[in-house]
Amino acid sequence: MRQHSGIGVLDKAVAVLYAVAERPCGLNDLCDRTGLPRATAHRLAVGLETHRLLARNGDGTWRPGPALGELAAGAADPLLEAASSILPRLREITGESVQLYYRDGSERVCVAALEPPAGLRDTVPIGSRLPLTAGSAAKVLVAFADSDLQRSVLADAAYTERTLADVRKRGWAQSAGERAAGVASISAPVRDQHGTVVAAISVSGPIDRMGRRPGARWAADLVAAADALHRRL
Known part of the structure; x- marks a missing residue:
């Protein structure tokens, strides 16, 4: 409001x-x-x-x-400044597309993104507004949102309340073919200096490369990147 x-x-x-x-x-x-x-x-x-x-x-x-x-352009955003050094390293490690999302009401907004230099890509242009009902970044942002928003989103979501509980427990989320056919992703929460979740950092790419359980491969690196962003805040 x-x-x-x-x-x-x-x-x-x-x-x-x-x-x-x-x-x-x-x-x-x-x-x-x-x-x-x-x-x-x-x-x-x-x-x-x-x-x-x-x-x-x-x-x-x-x-x-x-x-x-x-x-x-003249408004400095400490998180975006931190992401400018963290996201390139995450892309280098994974070889996949990387994004940073903020939540805006009942949507998520891509505020930073980098694509791999070659191969198939999951292109999410900066400024894209996506629903909170599907995708790993959506799960992260909803899992740590207030209960009213959770109830509102879950009514039409591709995931359940149990899924959100699992996200809070393990500290990351994954998806395969939820937001877009053939695309897999993994996301982790980014916290500010007070411990509040303010964004979701993501890695996404073709299921053929990422697999249907990308967390098994990239969870540790993604959580490390989220922690690095947190420390810079």
């Missing part, structure tokens, strides 16, 4: 930004998602467009604007 600053116009503008970030939308959808009156939503969207925080698609719908990326 987003916080309210007490500054009405600011909170409304932020609501517009979040609504458009969910997926591009026109004025009707924008009003439905924010609950704002039509005139207010239009005025705010046009104002944000003027500042390049929103932009228009060819069909007239609003999408996130280029200024958002420019602002984000």
Whole structure:
């Protein structure tokens, strides 16, 4: 749930930004998602467009604007800085694709990714938003989330509550063919300085190379990489 600053116009503008970030939308959808009156939503969207925080698609719908990326580039993220040195080493060890995911509501977002130099790859572009209902990274992020989110996700998930308990017990998760056919992955939780799980670090690739139980091969190296990220935080 987003916080309210007490500054009405600011909170409304932020609501517009979040609504458009969910997926591009026109004025009707924008009003439905924010609950704002039509005139207010239009005025705010046009104002944000003027500042390049929103932009228009060819069909007239609003999408996130280029200024958002420019602002984000100036925001230092200690975890991403740490990942810039840890992920290349993990890719070198495994020879597979590596990713770092944050949880955003009921989705996971790829915030860092590296591909192997050759061979078949599991390409997950940075910025990709994937559901929490399938895949090893999803299991990790849900296993350490609050109980309300767990119940919500488990209703449609490809895994069970028992699976999440196993993830918490052994400290990593694996999957084969859950998120995408022919793809296997293994993920481990990344904790901040307070011990809170803030991300999932993953290795993924073709099942033909990774096997249907990739944890047997890569769990120790993946957990070591997660611990290295934790120490740098």
